[in-house]
Amino acid sequence: MAGVTTSFRQVPLTCPGHTRPVVHLHFSDVNSEGQFKFISASKDAKPMLHQGTTGDWIGTFTGHKGAVWGCCLNKEATQAATGAADFSAKLWNAHNGNELASFAHKHIVKSVDFSQDGTRLVTGCNDKLIRVFALESPKDESSLSLKGHSEAIKSAIWIADPNLLVSSEETSDIKLWDVRTCDVVREIALPGPVLSIELSKDISIITISHSNGVTFLDATSLETIKSYQQPPSCGKVNSASLHPSKSHYVTGGEDFKLYKCSYEDGKETESYKGHFGPVHCVRYSPDGHFYCSGSEDGTVRLWQHTVGETYGLWKNPHENGANSN
Template sequence: MSTTRSVPLVASGHTRPVVHLSFSPLQQDGTYLLVSSCKDGNPMLREWTGDWVGTFIGHKGAVWSTKLSQDSTFAATGSADFTAKVWDTFTGKFLHSFPHNHIVRTVALTPSPNKLVTGGQEKKVRIFDLTKPDADPVFLQDNGANAHEGTVKSVVAVSDTLVATAGEDGYVKWWDIRAPGPSWTLNLGAPVTSMELTSGRPILVITAGNQVSFQQALNHAGPSVTVNLNYQPSSASMHPLLGDRFVAGSTTDPWVHLHDPDGRELEVLKGHHGPVHCVSFCPDGEMYASGSEDGTIRLWQTTPGKRYGLWDGV
């Protein structure tokens, strides 16, 4: 690990707490995009350098989740205005709006991308066919009941047919959307606060209670690792290429915590002025982003001092 002090770049523009961050996959030209979700209701799109590209205007409430398609041409958002929307990232215009009966906390686009997956405070998981946007959604149900017994905090489209969902009921469930009911269930014993698919690796990083759990996304019976921290993480993200470290944020302090794979704390990164709601590694592993109650996004180098992006001139 480098001993050079990490100096973050600050990406401003939001006016309220930043609650979710998501990077696109690495594109053919070696670049990627970053989308941020915020309680100000205006999700923002940024280049890999952190520079602002545009803002998706149209929601009337806090935006809790934003995801990009594999090729970055589409974005999906979930909001407190009881809608999920799909956007054209080139024009910034929304293509479809899907009504719900309560707050939409999480969204995902399948890799194709022809399906939108949503979850939220209704405890339901819906799947919308984007080739037939006017058709009724398909609901994922567990023995005829809702997908979860608590708010659905995260949905992840592992593949075009496999979806993982996580809820405040402490359960993570894997679903083959072609068959009824979940195909596998994991009880983490505490409300799940976040779940993300590691870029380029079939690993789900899940936070629940004081734990960070690393689960095989495709092979449920595959090896998994769970580490205990001395704080409750709000979000965690693993290095996508090396898997030799992970970062975590917490709503109990304004710091970004860097850990080794066994959970040992390597560094505490200070810069935010409020609790950290979300963290995420970029797809090439050269940096990670954090979003905070203070309304800012901060970009941190994995190897401080390396010439990369906007740090090339720092």
């Protein structure tokens, strides 16, 4: 944080457009020109694509007929995927917004995630099934089905190994699956009900929010690296995200606030209140300069990692720029 004083006030940027709660966020990677995008999912059935550094609206994917619960972009931001209460997951062209494919399910789709190479899509559904779709021929709706959950699935994401994924329901366990055999190869117990799962940008760490805490797992061995509890006053931790440098993580939850904490010891370094409802999702930008939050109040807000830095629409009147750590 060299060159940046602590006297600056955090001024979040607000991304309007959604008319109902925002429940999921996902970023693409940074491209060769330093640009990236993010997508927001909302109960208004209208997932939106945003310019990464400013949050500006690019377009809306239209076609779902129910609340959109999950969303993701591939690394290049050329394709998007969404899962919704209309019992479908959809694949989109992220350049023009056209629907490329719609995958029918038997219940609400809560989670979608692209594989690291972008050739497969995993979905998690309220019918307790995980499905894996090959995207080389997206019109072909054939899929693998992974059976083993006893409740509706909350999250399902690919991890470092291209043949493995992890999933959760709203219990304290996560499951590790091998898609080659469709079997559960390991179950890991967490300190409380699992609320969100995120894979770090370097695909080395899995960040899990649960009850009123956060646990970090090694993405290869699935051994616990660190586990921290938030103060009871914070309430339920709905979401957590790790900074790309692994210096800090942020959480959001039932008390409307965002907490930035040290990854080294879990101590709170900053906290901010700007939403007018519970925070449902938080995600760090891939360049680490800011984090996004989505809330019950229907807004997406962007928060600076290093307050006072000149970046995007944020301007520091006292200097030309500063570096984030």
